[in-house]
Amino acid sequence: MNHQFVGVQCEFTTACLECGDDVSAVGGQALVSSRLEWSIETACPACGPIVSCGRQDIPAGLRERLLADLSHGPATLQIALGESDSRAVVMKVIRASLGVDLAAAKAMPAALQSGRHTGTLPEVEQLASALRAVGIGAQVSPK
Structure with a gap:
């Protein structure tokens, strides 16, 4: 079995999923054992940490941010x-x-x-x- 891990991430500002305030976020995508996975982590001062994640279909906004990020790009x-x-x-x-x-x-x-x-x-x-x-x-x- 292939246990390969390849990942990228970027930092950005987004709206908190709970209260809507602007918060810092880290979003990323990884290839884990031949499967694509993504995550977005936010840290809202009022609501606390929130993590969204999934497999395969990455949210379009996150994919665009990863491709545009100057540290790694496409x-x-x-x-x-x-x-x-x-x-x-x-x-x-x-x-x-x-x-x-x-x-x-x-x-x-x-x-x-x-x-x-x-x-x-x-x-x-x-x-x-x-x-x-x-x-x-x-x-x-x-x-």
């Missing part, structure tokens, strides 16, 4: 397809990993080969791990 994934490697295998992994339709999956191998596929580091590493598991060379480059 990561890039590039694959190297050999003569015996199949685009069909790559598309199958893409569809299974990202849940995209066939049209989107058909367009992605070219972006992956040219290193134009980006995302949060945990997202990119999750796809890279799935590609490596079927024998496709995948290189992740953090910002």
Whole structure:
């Protein structure tokens, strides 16, 4: 079993979920044993600490903050397809990993080969791990 952990986090100000006051928050996303997880922790002086967390679908606002954060920003994934490697295998992994339709999956191998596929580091590493598991060379480059 793969016990890999890859994570990113950033600090920001948001509204307290209880009282609505502006509070400091730390939000992050991690790849834990091949599964994406996210969390947002706030510390409100009036309400105390509040933690929100989940798996897979990260809140859009948190994902945007992680991608925009200057300390890490988006990561890039590039694959190297050999003569015996199949685009069909790559598309199958893409569809299974990202849940995209066939049209989107058909367009992605070219972006992956040219290193134009980006995302949060945990997202990119999750796809890279799935590609490596079927024998496709995948290189992740953090910002």
